[in-house]
Amino acid sequence: MLRGLLRHNETYLVLLILALCAGITLANPAFLTFENVAGFLKSCSMVGIMAVGALFVLVLAGSPDVSFTAIAQVVEYAIAIATLRWGGNIYVAILAAASMGVLMGLVNGVIIHSFRVPTIIVTIATFNIYFGMLYVITAGKLINVVHPMFREFGHALLFPQTSKIGGTYGLSLMPLVWLAVVVVAWFILRRTFLGRSVFAIGGNEIAAERMGVNTLRTRLFVFGFVGLLSGVAAVVHLSIVQSVVPNIIVGKELEVIAAVVLGGASVFGGKGTLTGTVLGVLLFAILNNGLTLLDFSSYWYNVAIGVVITVAITNSAYQQLRREKARVHVKVEAR
């Protein structure tokens, strides 16, 4: 059973996270408090939601989508302005953001399917278009005042407590949105034919097609879903920061993809788990939070992430290499 566990990438991640948590807690006991954990769960929920979408694309295409941050950025701006002008409530806002995201994601899907080009190239193009046009239209103006409903949504707390210095803290709704997204994604990926199709196409598209998988529909679904998650992530982000800086989300795409890859998703497609993805996001969040608690300057964050990614991918590639060598060995003996 132990050997079975050791074969899973997730096991290493859990061990790494536990070691990290133990180390940080020893250095600063404030780490393992409800207040702190709730805080960093809230701050990483946007990345967590987007990571689920990035996982879907990586499994399907074996080539990352890089446009989802631009989609989220555009949606965030549009939603902030639209709610200021027309009001509404948070449910309408989420619905509108999600639909807008779906439309923008579908553009990727349609182009990729009809022209048979690598996802990364198409999404680089759409990234530039979405982000460039956002700046052209808005002139890069910040939005400092947003509709109060985002504040209500972002500040709503479960299990509210009063801290020593008089502030209140508790579990924000944002991680719950993330959790809901993960559950829905898990259901789709593991319990529906659609999810099976995503893995099948990622493993071998021609074989999947012959098996009767509708590649067009699956592809459109995945890119639409990524767009939807970008829209939801945009609302979550807007509710947390309550202002729009038009280049704040853009630039996070590689970090999100790195978290997904750290979670064990294959860059060749057809392989990846939601557990791994969530763990990858958590690991980054814990690293970030830990560095802050240990009084490191924020400059070290990228170094730490870089080291972790390097070690993780080297380890998983090395494991793969050993497994392959072992397989060859068996074959030789059998002869």
Next chain:
Amino acid sequence: MRIPLVLRRPSASRTLAVVLVAIVLFMSALNPQRFPTLGNLISMSYQLPIVAFLSLGMMVTMLSGGINLGIIATANFTGIVTVLVLRALAGEAADEAGVGVALLAMGGGLAAALGIGAITGWLIAYVEVPAILATLAMMTLLNGVNLVITKGYTLSGFPEFLLGVGNGMAWGVPIPFLILIAVVALLAILLKRTRTGLSLFLLGSNPIAARFSNVPVRAVLVRDYLLSSGFAALTAFIMMGQLNSVKANYAESYLLVSVLACFLGGVDPFGGAGSLSGMVLAVVILQVVSTGVNLLRMDPFFIQAMWGFIILVLIAATFLGGRLQERRRLRAARAAQQGAERPSGDARAAVE
């Protein structure tokens, strides 16, 4: 009679050359006072080498089926190490240091870049980490290291010689442009006339076949990433001359531009195919377009969006062109088959 290969195959480079001429004419017509001038030509040949070296550094990795996402980070790292060595050697008077010290500092920067290239190459060739991951990790790591070293500040104050590399002029031609010409010539020889260059193409089109053809796959891969990092270092020296400073995150937007240049130049992102002439034309096209649009005082973000549109149009054009060709080939094959089966009159009757 043998028809030369260049004429037999519809070459991508020829299409690119036509596109280039068209764009130059178009830009000149839009802006006759400022675009077709000697001054503009010179300023373009100052800017061109930066994009060109980054794109070539990207191209050599794509030929082997890889990618180098860390190329910009490596360039910035090179610049920063160069400044560190310079300050260590010359202290406060770094901007008055002699040629020897400047060369030593650049040597230090180059060594740092090659070190990064060696590590990346080792990870990809020996540990068999997928290139996109290894370089993504290297990029994140280097971006962090760059920030930690510089603390986000801009470092400046370079000796005359170092500035001259990026900013000087010789015989009326910008020095970086001369360097570019020399490097492209060397790269052409490397790719077409050396064992390493040919192995690179072999490796990119079929790594397993390459291994069984006795190509030292791993050594070639390491050399490939060393070369790519060398291009990053060259970029760094030229940028230092032109910007008179180094920073942790200069030129980050060029990462996508260099991928775009490879795509435009006809390099197969899965490896094994791509021509240097196509790349050079692609880079020149990118430069002409961006200068032309800049001279029209357009919004830089509009230009960014335009790059996106250009990629999409290219994707569509490549796809439709390929399909057209296939259909033509199919029709020719069918006609040949029918011609072989029956006399031609019957074939026409059958079609009718």
